[in-house]
Amino acid sequence: MSIAQTRALLLTPQPDEMLAAVEHHLRQEHETHLETGKDGSRFVDKDGFCVTFQTEEKGLQISLRAPHEGMLVLLRDQVVQHVHELSPEAASDLRWEGFDCALRDYPSNFRIGTLIARSRPVTGLLRLQLQVDDIPALGDGLHLKVMLPSQPSRAPAWPRLGANGGLQWPKGKDALHVRYLTIRATDPKAGLVWLDVVDHGDGLMSTWAATAKVGSTIGLMGPTGTPVIPQVERVFLAADQTAMPVVARMIETLPPQVRGTVVAECDSAEEARSYFNSDKLEIVALDRASFRSAILEQATEICRVEKPQYAFFAGELLNARELRAFFRGDLALGNRHHSSIGYWREHE
Ligand SMILES: Cc1cc2nc3c(=O)[nH]c(=O)nc-3n(C[C@H](O)[C@H](O)[C@H](O)COP(=O)(O)OP(=O)(O)OC[C@H]3O[C@@H](n4cnc5c(N)ncnc54)[C@H](O)[C@@H]3O)c2cc1C
Secondary structure (H helix, E strand, O other), X not given: OOOEEEEEEEEOOOXXXXXXXXXXXXXXXXXXXXXXXXXXXXXXXXXXXEEEEEEOXXXXXXXXXXXXXHHHHHHHHHHHHHHHHHOHHHXXXXXXXOOOHHHOOOOOOEEEEEEEEEEOOXXXXXXXXEEEOOXXXXXXXXXEEEEEXXXXXXXXXXXXXXXXXXXXXXXXXHOEEEEEEEEEEEEXXXXXXXXXXXXXXXXXXXXXXXXXXXXXXXEEEEEEOOOOOOOOOEEEEEEOHHHHHHHHHHHHHOOOOOEEEEEEEOOOHHHHHHHHOOOOEEEEEEOOOOHHHHHHHHHHHHHHHOOOOEEEEEEEHHHHHHHHHHHHHHOOOOHHHEEEEEEEOOOO
8 A cells, every 4th residue: 555645734823722722622522532742743643544733833734644645635634624623714724735736626536436237245235336447546445435416316516626635515406415335345457346235225325226227427435444453363243234345344354363253234144154255254144123132132142252352343323332332341342452333323
């Protein structure tokens, strides 16, 4: 992976106050704590992404590092959005080293995908095969921001980059419906990307996945996220159908000696085994009718027999909260040794 970096000076007469406000915002809103570097800078460095703040006479220097140019686009946009929440004027004045917005039409990590084929890898999941240009330039990565016009009858207006490095999203009638999906696989030479989408019967993304005609197009931005599992011998990986693609990607990166269990929302054990295709891990299926209510008990049963050194869950938000409490509390796993993420939220 080629590392990408850039920096910008956030102009402010009171850099110390601005840094304190940034720290407070990150801590309160994003549970993110900054560390102190040898040179006194404040930074957060996680999963290959690093943001460093250094106060200077004229303002706050912000330096960014990401595993790839495409990921830098999204990191830079996130920083611009955070600064905007604190000071809209300072955010619009940001200018990033090595970045000339006038050179770009769409962001460099934006692609248009054309639907080539659709299949069903397991009951409840739709597999979309998309033709996408210039995949190697996107680099590796787990997830894409996938986007469609919110009003399906309208021709799409795709996002652009502002001079401050922030993404400019179409508004009003041209607003986009944007959701994260995981890249299940790519074939860069053939220009193909596969996405597995839950056929949940509601929502524009799921409906597009189920009904779009071959030749239809969709916007893709990313990728972001890298599979990071610390070196361990035993893992516990659990996923509802939205997170089966990411767990399949994680399994592909595991060293051969790693053992453990995968619990997946699948109507039969055969389907789950064929989806994950792993001879290292035990695969347990919980059917779609019982997954939400049974996953915590199932996780407790499995992890009490043999405690994993790394535990992962992704799925519905309330399930993710329950599993996070279990990983942190009952299993006493440290921050780098567990992850539990809400991928969607049950309609209230
Ligand atoms: C990092 C990340 C990676 C993800 N990867 C994938 C992936 O690879 N495949 C995938 O299918 N999803 C994935 N998701 C989840 C996906 O983004 C959401 O499910 C999204 O809400 C689907 O958008 P939609 O337009 O279909 O429905 P929305 O318009 O968002 O929601 C419409 C209604 O559908 C309900 N709903 C949404 N998702 C589900 C669901 N899965 N089951 C039942 N009801 C639902 C909502 O509660 C709401 O009532 C991922 C999410 C994240 C954060």
